[in-house]
Amino acid sequence: MAVIPAARAVRSRRDPDRYRKGPMRWLVLALLVVTAGLVLVPFALMLLNAFKSPADYSGNGPLSWPSSFQLDGLANYWRQVRYEQKLLNSIVISGAVAVLGVLLSLLNAYALGIGRVRGRMWIVGLFLMANMIPQEALVYPLYHLAKATGLYNSRLSVIIIFTVIQSAFGTYLLASVLGTFPKSLLEAAALDGAGRWTTLWRVVVPTLRPTLSVLLIFFFIWTWNEFFIPLVMLIDNSTQTVPLALAALQGDRLMDATTTNAGALISLLPTVIFFLLFQRTLTRGVTVGAVK
Template identity: 75%
Template sequence: MSVPVLARAGDTVSAGQRQADRRAVRARDRFHRGPGRWIVLAIIVAGAALMLVPFALMLLNAFKSPADYSTNGPLSWPTEFYTKGLTTYWTESDYPLKLWNSTLIAGTVAVAAVLISLLNAYAIGVGRVKGRLWIVALFLLGNMIPQEALVYPLYFLAKEVGLYNTKLVVIIIFTVIQSAFGTYLLASVLGTFPKALLEAAALDGASRWQILWKVVFPIVRPTLSVLLIFFFIWTWNEFFIPLVMLIDNATQTVPVALASLQGDRLMDAPTTNAGALISLIPAVIFFLIFQRTLTRGVTAGAIK
């Protein structure tokens, strides 16, 4: 009776050893996959370095005097640490006010557009309204229309209703634009929502409103988080419509204030670079704060 037991023990040891050997081989293959792996890595690093070149030039010229810039060019190292461009942009453009305007507009648009997108997509994707495909196609078409084609009717309408040169008109315009994209995206997601969950919630006596907030919302929350971040950044960077709609210094946003530094025939390049540096910092901080949320949202959406 003892021999089979020993044989089985030996088989167990040999199987464990084979499994350990396979892990070791996989570990070696993971780090030694030939020159192709290093070529791809080198291409990625080179692409990342090229993307950082404009930011490096901006940082380099933000602390350069106009005389130094005109004499030595944009690629030279600053001969002195020049900070007047930063202070000039901060004071002349009233940057704190522009920062508040941009934050208020972008934040309000992001929250409102996500909420409207969720409600629209819930009605289209889960409610199964008639003509669902045509409605989704209409929202997609609305995203494809360039802003240049929309600006004149929007300008005329804003004048007629008395909202021209107010932050509210920009908030309404971009809420509609962003929610059109959000509705198109979420309607496609909710169109494949498991019917078993909805039927189980309905059998438990949940209303449509309760199904939305207690069943649908927790599942699509990662996607909504991604949309919120994108809507904020997209609205923050908008320039053309705020330039047309906001003509008063008290209502303008950061991109419009940055464009005002450039004259008809003269541009103060160091001050413009300093203004671009200051204007970039809030967006970078926002991205760094919500980077983990963005990563989790994208990963969760990919898994689902």
């Protein structure tokens, strides 16, 4: 009789997923499906109304199926806001900030995490506090500084601002990672005669490549979605970014709901495509340290 409970215990240890196949698993799955459906509802409405005519939208409402698929809203939005110019501006600004922000974060973190700068914890704490400063508190001095240096209404001003802002978070994150960097790798590089610069690019960067890839993706998406500072710093239509395209049409009497939905759809597509292209890189970078 004592053998049966022991056999059941052994079977339970051999089948750890046995308890994950119960009703709770299906309940969690159902909740996730419902949540995903609620999140996708606004996007479905946007997609539905982007291809309607203004008469169809006003006559049948936003929840009706289009009587005929129209591309007038997409064409009107593209033409009125000069979307190709704003798309180029967003790509240039976001790409430059992503690359420069990661590079600056890496150099700062290398000095703080491995270089062991005096007062390292205080400096890392300052970078952490810098992430908590709201942009509304920064925009006034940044505006006057850009005016004084002749960079106002230029893409370079926004690139510099967001490179510094994004690198504050990147420095804090990478400094924490490099603070626990294996000393054996650094000692082996020193025994081979590698200097600090060689150690950085031949030892540290290859080890941190997944983390740097995640930072690059985040910096690009975060900068792409920025609205407030570009709204203040970029006043000319030729320098504005994609998130400002819809705001540029506010107050226009010719603006209609179908054009708004079409513009939101076009503005959203680049970030969705970018995320899908680098989804595997993002997943691998997030989970690279989960399993040793």
